[in-house]
Amino acid sequence: GxxxxxxxxADCGRAxxxxxxxxxxxxxxxxxxxxxxxxxxxxxxxxxxxxxxxxPHVPSxxxxxxxxxxxxxxxxxxxKRSIEDPDGFxxxxxxxxxxxxxxxxxxxxxxxxxxxxxxxxEWFKGGLTxxxxxxxxxxVQEGNGDRPCFLWEGNEPSDDSVMSYKQVLDEVCRMANYLxxxxxxxxxxxxxxxPMVCELPIAMLACAxxxxxxxxxxxxxxxxxxxxRIADCKAKVLITSxxxxxxxxxxxxxxxxxxxxxxxxxxxxxxxxxxxxxIKHAVPRKDTKVVxxxxxxxxxxxxxxxxxxxxxWVEADHPLFLLYTSGSTGNPKGVVHCTGGYMVYxxxxxxxxxxxxxxxxxxxxxxxxxxxxxxYLTYGPLLVGATQVVFEGVPTYPGPDRCWQVVDKYKVxxxxxxxxxxxxxxxxxDLYVKEHGRDxxxxxxxxxxxxxxxxxxxxxxxxxxxxxxxxxxxxxxETGGHxxxxxxxxxxxKPGSATLPFxxxxxxxxxxxxxxxxxxxEGMLCIKQAxxxxxxxxxxxxxxxxxxxxxxxxxxxxxxxxARRDADGYFWITGRVDDVxxxxxxxxxxxxxxxxxxxxxxxxxxxxxxxxxxIKGQGIYAYVTLMEGVHQSEDLRRELVASVRSTIGAxxxxxxxxxxxxxxxTRSGKIMRRVLRKIATKQExxxxxxxxxxxxxxxxxxxxxxxx
Ligand code: WTA
Numbered sequence: 046g047x048x049x050x051x052x053x054x055a056d057c058g059r060a061x062x063x064x065x066x067x068x069x070x071x072x073x074x075x076x077x078x079x080x081x082x083x084x085x086x087x088x089x090x091x092x093x094x095x096x097x098x099x100x101p102h103v104p105s106x107x108x109x110x111x112x113x114x115x116x117x118x119x120x121x122x123x124x125k126r127s128i129e130d131p132d133g134f135x136x137x138x139x140x141x142x143x144x145x146x147x148x149x150x151x152x153x154x155x156x157x158x159x160x161x162x163x164x165x166x167e168w169f170k171g172g173l174t175x176x177x178x179x180x181x182x183x184x185v186q187e188g189n190g191d192r193p194c195f196l197w198e199g200n201e202p203s204d205d206s207v208m209s210y211k212q213v214l215d216e217v218c219r220m221a222n223y224l225x226x227x228x229x230x231x232x233x234x235x236x237x238x239x240p241m242v243c244e245l246p247i248a249m250l251a252c253a254x255x256x257x258x259x260x261x262x263x264x265x266x267x268x269x270x271x272x273x274r275i276a277d278c279k280a281k282v283l284i285t286s287x288x289x290x291x292x293x294x295x296x297x298x299x300x301x302x303x304x305x306x307x308x309x310x311x312x313x314x315x316x317x318x319x320x321x322x323x324i325k326h327a328v329p330r331k332d333t334k335v336v337x338x339x340x341x342x343x344x345x346x347x348x349x350x351x352x353x354x355x356x357x358w359v360e361a362d363h364p365l366f367l368l369y370t371s372g373s374t375g376n377p378k379g380v381v382h383c384t385g386g387y388m389v390y391x392x393x394x395x396x397x398x399x400x401x402x403x404x405x406x407x408x409x410x411x412x413x414x415x416x417x418x419x420x421y422l423t424y425g426p427l428l429v430g431a432t433q434v435v436f437e438g439v440p441t442y443p444g445p446d447r448c449w450q451v452v453d454k455y456k457v458x459x460x461x462x463x464x465x466x467x468x469x470x471x472x473x474x475d476l477y478v479k480e481h482g483r484d485x486x487x488x489x490x491x492x493x494x495x496x497x498x499x500x501x502x503x504x505x506x507x508x509x510x511x512x513x514x515x516x517x518x519x520x521x522x523e524t525g526g527h528x529x530x531x532x533x534x535x536x537x538x539k540p541g542s543a544t545l546p547f548x549x550x551x552x553x554x555x556x557x558x559x560x561x562x563x564x565x566x567e568g569m570l571c572i573k574q575a576x577x578x579x580x581x582x583x584x585x586x587x588x589x590x591x592x593x594x595x596x597x598x599x600x601x602x603x604x605x606x607x608a609r610r611d612a613d614g615y616f617w618i619t620g621r622v623d624d625v626x627x628x629x630x631x632x633x634x635x636x637x638x639x640x641x642x643x644x645x646x647x648x649x650x651x652x653x654x655x656x657x658x659x660i661k662g663q664g665i666y667a668y669v670t671l672m673e674g675v676h677q678s679e680d681l682r683r684e685l686v687a688s689v690r691s692t693i694g695a696x697x698x699x700x701x702x703x704x705x706x707x708x709x710x711t712r713s714g715k716i717m718r719r720v721l722r723k724i725a726t727k728q729e730x731x732x733x734x735x736x737x738x739x740x741x742x743x744x745x746x747x748x749x750x751x752x753x
Contacts, residue, residue: 107514110487112400112534120535120545127548128574134548135577139169139389142179142428145358148172148385152361155575158600164591166575168386169361176365176388177254178356180427181214190214192404193432195243196455200290200438202447204326208243210430213250216243218354219347220251226350227318229281231256231357234367236280236316238262238271238302240289241437244322244343245413246423248284253365253384256357257281260367260379263414264289264298266694270377271305274369276312277379278584284320284343288328292442298324299333306339320346361385367584368416370522371634372593373605373623379584380522386577387420387525388428394527394547395425398516399459399488400534403430406485408451409461410436415631416522417492420578421461425526440466445473449481449508460508461490463630464500468660471503478507488533491517493630494662495618501540519543519618521604522632523594525578528552529616542615549576554610559598567609569622571601624718626655626663633665633697635718641692642667642699645685647675652708652716653699656725664700666725668708668747677704701725704750707743709735724748 114120127134131153139148148169155166184192190211197206208216229235235252237259239245245261252259262274275283285302288295299321306316322343323330330342362383369377395401407426411417426433434455440448440462448470452460470477489509491501496517505515514533520526528550529543536544546552553561554568562568572579579602583590597603607619621627624635635653642651650670658664669685671677682702690698709720723732724747735741 107512107534109512110400110534112532113397114532114535117536120532124546124548128551131549131574135168135386135389138393139172139385141392142174142388143183144172144174146171146173148361153575157573157575157595157602159591159595160599163587164595166386166579166581167362168383168575168577169389172361172385173358174361174385174388175254175256175356175358176384176424176428177217177250179388180250180424181210181217182356184210184430185214189403189430192430194427195246195433195435196406197243197435198437198451198454199326200292200442201326202443202450204437206243213243213247215352216247216347217250217254218352219350220248220343221254221354222350223320223346224251224257224282225255225354227282229255229257231359232364233257233281234260234278236260236262236271236275236278236283238264238266238283238285238298238305239322239413240264240286240291240296240298240324240327241412241435242286242322242324243435244284244286246427246435249366249413249419249423250427254354254356256359256363258364258366260369261414261419262369263412263694264296265412265414265696267691268301268304268308269692270694271302272308272312273376274379275305275309275316276314277369277376278367279314280316282318282320283316284322286322286324286327287330287333288324289437290324290327292439295327297328299328303334303336359384362581364581366419368419368522370416371625371632371637373625373634374636375589377634377637378586378589378593380580381582381584382525382578383581386579388424390526390549390576390578391420391425392428394530395421395429395431397532398518398527398530398547399461399490400532401426401429401431401459405429405431405458406433406455407431407459407461408434408436408455408457409490410440410448410466411461411463411492416520416525417461420526421492440470441473444477445470446477446480449478449483452483452486453481456485458485459488459490460486461492463493464491464496465494465629465661467491467496467500467504467508468662471500471507472660475507483508483510486513489513489515491515492520494627495620496541498540505540514538515540517541517543519606519616523580523602524572524576524604525580526576528572528576529618539611539615542611542617544615546616552608552616553601554608555598555601559601562610565610565612567607567619569598570604570606570608570616570618571598572604573601626653626665628655628658628663628665628696629661631696633693637693638665638667638689638697638699641689641697642669642685644692645688647672647681648685649673650708652705652718652721654718654722654725656701656722658700665697666701666703666721667699668703668705668721670705670708703747706746706750707740709743709747710739711737712739714739720744721747724751727751 149171152170194210194213195208249259319340365384367379409422518527518530520528531544551573605623607622609617638653639651649672652668655663656666709717
């Protein structure tokens with residue numbers, strides 16, 4: 046062990062020097078999210094030129110832990126069974142949970158082919174269970190009630206608290222009882238709009254306990270976005286908080302929530318009850334506006350409620366939650382996930398991908414407003430029985446060493462974050478990392494967007510000191526859990542590749558016509574058969590579910606991503622091939638930003654594209670055509686950006702507004718986004734075929750106006 050460690054350390058020293066020496070050279074091309082063959086190929090070359098030197102080939106190079114799976118051969122055998130015998134493979138894992146009634150022997154069935162009728166997926170047919178019971182009660186009953194469940198770390202480093210599994214269960218039961226007292230029950234929707242305090246996952250678990258369907262809305266969304274989500278699912282209750290501190294900024298969450306409820310009423314849905322958690326350090330009670338008869342303080346609501354609440358046993362396919370997410374067109378879709386399959390799958394991926402054991406201290410920096418905070422904060426790790434950090438703040442406050450300080454404070458073993466955070470911390474320099482020991486770290490996870498090899502290397506070599514595998518996990522809101530991800534210490538890694546599929550996942554690459562591609566290839570990433578946590582429908586619109594995900598390539602679930610498969614069968618995600626952009630790991634539909642811009646009375650037309658951004662992965666580049674007679678100005682630019690902030694949220698604000706007298710359109714009126722992407726990135730010499738443009742002069746005009 047010792048000798049090997051010494052060798053590794055020497056290896057890493059070399060790798061780091063190489064990296065520093067390389068810093069003066071032009072930066073290597075990063076694998077960017079805009080699908081572009083040349084760039085992706087360049088990234089791969091850079092990677093392959095280095096990986097032999099830097100990335101361990103053999104698992105035993107990480108001496109600190111033994112994976113559950115011993116080697117690639119064992120993985121291959123398990124994988125094969127998971128695909129050929131899903132009933133048996135997943136059934137065995139499901140035995141680890143409590144089921145009030147067991148599922149049938151042949152419990153799966155699905156139709157993944159739109160040509161054969163409606164898309165339909167079933168897992169654990171006949172089974173009755175409850176995910177809250179399995180995440181909390183089970184551990185308490187096994188005698189682990191005193192184990193820390195949440196280690197809450199506030200925005201200020203001095204602000205923290207601990208809740209044990211038993212304490213979390215008690216609070217969940219109190220809230221469950223209160224929700225029941227309001228008449229909320231099985232199948233009712235509850236909207237949750239909160240910062241990262243323990244009460245957020247507690248509220249989610251309370252809903253799950255009574256069979257209600259939670260719909261968490263990320264705290265960075267605007268009142269309008271919140272209203273749309275409340276009205277769409279007809280929430281019976283909204284759970285929110287008095288305010289929140291983010292870095293130095295105080296955010297009046299309750300004010301936004303009030304406005305959201307008002308706007309939802311205008312859309313035809315009244316929310317009868319709003320539960321408000323006081324966040325003293327942001328906005329104390331006395332400074333909070335309360336609407337009589339509608340608002341109730343969380344503390345008052347749960348006071349006097351029993352810490353015992355009957356469990357609502359639900360069918361395995363009973364909906365657990367809705368989560369709205371952006372697509373190419375139209376309003377965000379309410380993705381529906383169901384109890385049994387989601388429970389078994391998030392548990393299994395958490396266990397194997399993070400090599401997680403009961404009691405491990407794990408930290409995922411994602412907000413519960415996104416799918417990562419659902420699957421790998423609220424559910425997966427609790428199902429495993431881990432202790433986790435719940436972080437209210439941001440990775441750069443009060444300083445760029447916050448993450449490593451927190452890692453040392455709690456002795457975090459598995460750390461899971463987004464490439465955006467990694468790139469921004471990398472930019473602050475290695476010293477902030479090295480000030481802290483990080484000895485507890487075992488696994489480093491990445492999620493949300495492609496991680497460029499340069500950031501991967503820094504994460505691996507500097508943050509992990511070369512002794513922690515990086516798990517680059519590719520998945521989506523729709524997939525519920527990891528789809529393509531390395532099993533740490535089981536096979537060789539390649540920086541920038543999510544590597545191989547998880548159990549039960551059958552990824553394929555198809556060409557434009559939907560033909561499957563074999564071997565080394567690049568194409569559209571599809572999934573060929575159902576996995577347990579596949580989304581079951583789009584809330585209230587099964588038609589849209591089928592059209593969006595199953596109609597583009599009949600016979601397959603279409604992810605919306607492009608990917609390349611190399612000679613070793615490793616997958617390299619190249620990014621979205623549709624009109625979705627990924628800004629700091631946040632999914633944004635270009636159509637949503639365009640409609641927010643066009644809503645401004647002076648804007649005649651808008652077209653939005655993504656462009657490569659060094660920290661955020663992608664930035665938002667908006668072309669705006671003004672109304673006849675309106676002149677461009679700095680004020681107007683600011684107003685347009687503000688309009689997007691108030692319609693969607695600050696995270697969707699355009700980085701660039703490009704004044705456009707006209708947009709490049711085909712004769713049939715379709716905007717050629719390919720051309721707009723090239724102009725945005727100053728690559729107009731690579732426009733390709735523009736012969737179908739109605740007015741080719743528009744291109745030159747746009748190039749001249751760039752930066753004006
Ligand atoms: C992108 C987040 C490359 C991808 C879990 C996907 C990734 C979208 C990765 C889903 C990764 C996520 N490598 N790209 N490891 N993880 N993506 O729904 O484009 O917020 O389609 O789910 O993020 O974003 P979502």
